[in-house]
Amino acid sequence: MISTLLRVLGPDYARPVRRTIALMTTTAVAEGLSYALLVPVLTALLGSDPGGAWPWLATFGAAVAAYAALRYRADRSGFTTASILLHGTYRRLGDHLARLPVGWFHGARVGEVSVLASSGVLQVLSVIAHLLAPFVTACVTPLTIVAVMLAVNWRLGLAALAAAPVVVAIQVWTGRSMAAHDAERAERAHEASGRVIEYLQAQPVLRAGGRTGERFGLLDDSLREIQRVSRRTVLSALPGAVALTLVVQVVFTVLLVLSAYLALGGGTGAAEVLAVLVLAARCADPLLSLSDMGGKLRGARSELVRLETLLSTEPLPEPRHPVRPGRHDLELDSVTFRHGDHPVLDGVSLSVREGQRLAVVGPSGAGKSTVLQLLARFYDVDAGAVRVGGVDVRAVDPEVLMARIAIVFQEVYLFDGTIEENVRLGRPDAGGTEVRAAAAAARLDEVVARLPDGWATNVGEGGARLSGGERQRVAIARALLKDAPIVLLDEVTSALDPANEAAVHEGVERLLAGRTVVLVAHRLRTVHRADHIAFLADGRIVEQGSHEELLRRGGRYAEFWHLSTATASGQPPVSSGRSSAGSPRRDRSR
The missing domain is CATH 1.20.1560.10 (ABC transporter type 1, transmembrane domain)
Known part of the structure; x- marks a missing residue:
């Protein structure tokens, strides 16, 4: 023994x-x-x-x-x-x-x-x-x-x-x-x-x-x-x-x-x-x-x-001779990924130029969040390659890779500590002025101002003492403080009330400005500002393009868009054979 x-x-x-x-x-x-x-x-x-x-x-x-x-x-x-x-x-x-x-x-x-x-x-x-x-x-x-x-x-x-x-x-x-x-x-x-x-x-x-x-x-x-x-x-x-x-x-x-x-x-x-x-x-x-x-x-x-x-469980392998990417563009090249025997992504190819925004949309279970996780190298692909700045993420030192990426997920976990301690996780050596500036940009300062203990407020285990919108503001402030050139964003407003949703959207826009962004969207009205949109279904990309292009095509994205806008306005979804963009609907099997 x-x-x-x-x-x-x-x-x-x-x-x-x-x-x-x-x-x-x-x-x-x-x-x-x-x-x-x-x-x-x-x-x-x-x-x-x-x-x-x-x-x-x-x-x-x-x-x-x-x-x-x-x-x-x-x-x-x-x-x-x-x-x-x-x-x-x-x-x-x-x-x-x-x-x-x-x-x-x-x-x-x-x-x-x-x-x-x-x-x-x-x-x-x-x-x-x-x-x-x-x-x-x-x-x-x-x-x-x-x-x-x-x-x-x-x-x-x-x-x-x-x-x-x-x-x-x-x-x-x-x-x-x-x-x-x-x-x-x-x-x-x-x-x-x-x-x-x-x-x-x-x-x-x-x-x-x-x-x-x-x-x-x-x-x-x-x-x-x-x-x-x-x-x-x-x-x-x-x-x-x-x-x-x-x-x-x-x-x-x-x-x-x-x-x-x-x-x-x-x-x-x-x-x-x-x-x-x-x-x-x-x-x-x-x-x-x-x-x-x-x-x-x-x-x-x-x-x-x-x-x-x-x-003895094998971790993700680290490169013997790590390469430091010189750019911040992102690419998925013919990526295939499985959870056990269950295929999640099958031959997915996507790219986003440095400083631009890519939105990934589609039905639940299509593999959207998996795209973010592969970009952050939470997993290694089964086939194909994920690249940052033209360099395979498997050839990049994990610490170097994570230093370049800020991630905000839909489910935010906060550690049992003060609000300031949770924000400082983005960059522990940041000065007090920088922390306050990031909080103001995320509109977290409004939350801090109405709490009796202010910045010293203990958030509880997992952030249980804060509401969902307040936790999201902490996460956005943390990402802003990190100031990473790449942002991976899983839709953060799908379960928020209108007031918190507006505040979080404002913080997100400040977070995304000037950065390379991959945005997973569940509410399609949040993606029309993206430079490029990819519609993912059953682990495959069925169509991609700009918001206007996809609406003109009248395909799966257009169908999802009209259903989303109709639901948001309280109107019944259009059930005719044509989309409201005026183009005939295409076969859903594509």
Whole structure:
């Protein structure tokens, strides 16, 4: 398990771990050797001159003091090393998650990563802080005591040593028999965590449906599964625990009988027998603790395997010799992209010149938002190429690429902090004047002015304390502050009230001025200012051109335009065979 952890974290963390293990092993040996001093102490106390025990008692006290000092250093080293590894694990995990494709983060993984990053990592690192020292003690101290027993009386020592392979066999057998149950329990726990998150997120729907008093069936089923698997896991662990206890008790009984036989036969003195029995008793406690520690170690190992699997997930490849684009024009060249087996884009070719605007429109599920995600390299294409300034995005350093792009999505996520902190994410080193200017351009200053705490207002997790329009203004101010030459915009006004929509539109216009823009539009009245419009359907571009050209053609775009304007004005859509532009409608299958 330690080797797996070091493989996950890398060789830089090997030295403190090995030093800690060496210190813990030395401490365990010192504990066993200190017990060896009980032999001369008891021999002197039960002999003809009890006063001769004083020097041995003093030596025993000094040995115990030395052991206590070593134990303190070993425990402290365990905690220190665990904290170092914890920092390294979170740093490695955070860096790796930031490099994974966005598509990797589907709903089921939210609960899995949440559990792994919290209790999972802590469970793994608790091995170093809390379990490693007791485990080393349980393994090394009894062996040291057995070595002392062999030196005192080889027959009694051999009888005690005979238990070692039996104990190892029991532990191995228990671990193998419990592996499947431990894996199933961990899987059910992660599933239940996902159901808890789902239950919390579903509260608005449940309450709107008047089901607040009902239990959430999926969550209840998950919790029942955990209860069932946990019960089965406990029951399957009982044979190993009982067998280990039985072996320890049988060996102690054998030693007791053998000691009595040797003492009565006159071959061994009573003091020697008593000392051996005391040493044997000291072996029992750490050996019996192996059963409980084995379960905790298996649980930690299971989480470590999950962590290793996560960290071995391939991120998007980075270029060995990155190229820095000299321009800011954009191009999709015969791009094909799939989500698993589901085709999203099929042979899509688009381009937008530097400083111009491209609007991508079409029905839901056509792949419009995917176009933005591919331009930002949230995914890599399956075929074709995405280029920025004539350079394939796969040949551009990810940080360089993202520095040139500002993205505003329809669903805005704000971090739990102040409004100013969320705006500064666009450019953390920006001055206060620049932040205020960006806020004014996005009309965020109006929101700040009416809040009691102003810029220090905490937005809550995800921005829950702000309305949708207010969150959009924060996102636009953030993008304005970043001042990137390329803007990717997913329609940000589709769910806003008229007042917020007007304010957001004004901020968007200021954001887009003079930049290369790709705009995904759900409301077609927002795209007539675009230099070029592409209509996307079923992952293909069915027509493209300027707003006026597409209306004159009377195709899919014209149909969508008239339907959109009729809906916005409250009029029923035109159902004649001709578009209101005067051109006959074309076959929708094109």
